[in-house]
Amino acid sequence: MPKILIIDDERFIRASLREILEYEKFEVTEAKDGEEGLAKLQEEEFDLVLCDVKMPKMDGIEVLDHAKAMDRSPQFIMISAHGSIETAVEATKKGAFDFIPKPPDLNRLLLTVRNALDKKQLVTETKVLKKKLSKKLDMVGESPAIARVKDTIEKVAPTDARVLITGPNGTGKELVAHWIHQKSNRQAEPFVAVNCAAIPSELIESELFGHEKGAFTSAHKQRNGKFEQAQNGTLFLDEIGDMSLSAQSKVLRALQENLINRVGSDKDIKVDVRVLAATNKDLKKEIEAGRFREDLYHRLSVILIQVPALKDRKEDIPLLVDKFLEDIAQESGDAKKAITKEALGKLQEFPWTGNIRELRNVVERLVILGEPTISLEDIKKYADY
Secondary structure, eight states: OOEEEEEOSOHHHHHHHHHHHHHTTOEEEEESSHHHHHHHHHHSOOSEEEEESSOSSSOHHHHHHHHHTSTTOOEEEEEETTOOHHHHHHHHHTTOSEEEESSOOHHHHHHHHHHHHHHHHHHHHHHHHHHHHHHHTOOOOOSHHHHHHHHHHHHHTTSOOOEEEEOOTTSOHHHHHHHHHHTSTTTTSOEEEEEGGGSOTTTHHHHHHOBOTTSSTTOOSOBOOHHHHTTTSEEEEETGGGSOHHHHHHHHHHHHHSEEOOBTOOOOEEOOOEEEEEESSOHHHHHHTTSSOHHHHHHHOSEEEEOOOGGGOGGGHHHHHHHHHHHHHHHHTSOOOEEOHHHHHHHHHSOOTTHHHHHHHHHHHHHHHSOSEEOHHHHHHHSOO
């Protein structure tokens, strides 16, 4: 049952609001002024606050300011007999959901309350999902090699600098890109990933820049490309070394001028996108071979992050194995399996040519086929090496 706090210095108003809200099956608490209301907010958690603006000791705007600084801030609906456009604007700028004049219209009040509670639930669900995503995308490891990567991310993420992420397949280049986005000023905006190697060369331009209806045979309607989908957010171009030269020239223009054209159109579209790129190829060799534009390389590589191979950070394998065991247990709903020190030691001896991706697959195989406590014998039976 949603919990609502009414803060108002008029006893009659508090009683009227309580009667209406309790009839609608809400749990209601009252406070006779701003100081008492703030004290109750500090003592317990509420989903919504109906707060008068003009009150003795502490006015409603002050209460709103203090409440918004709390970790678990409820939604606020401001109410006042002295309402004005200026007060309403100030309240919404400070984070209030809405502003209702006294005496409140019953239908509008109930509609606003329900909408505010819907927003509160959505905000809560979003925080939970972000927490789960953050845990899933956690960068595990304490080795010097991975510590350098983390340090670079911390420095570059708050900027808008373009980053080129290099490293062998399976090392976690997309994970690095996600971390940069999550720690950036664009974290609330979209993160859009494109695997350039998975898209045929004749379709890559449409995928990135979109197309107009009739631009080619199968273009039955207008379509926004990845640049537009990532507006104000981050666009991650994975395996950019496999992009066609034609598409490279258009990406270069987008980076230089922040302008794109949909396929089949000459109209310029303004874009504001931070571009991160990744590749497992040596782009300098690709430039020498004429397969990659040197000017695009320099545009993309303002910051270079080299993600180490697993063989160069073997001291992180126990931490990675523990995380994978926990993740697999959560996904399957089963108890987390243990692993012996001897088994972990054996895993650290392997060359791991497939890097972290290969290690994750092997751990999953051991969970499925091995004993409740994964042993050295299980490693010998079910690991490929």
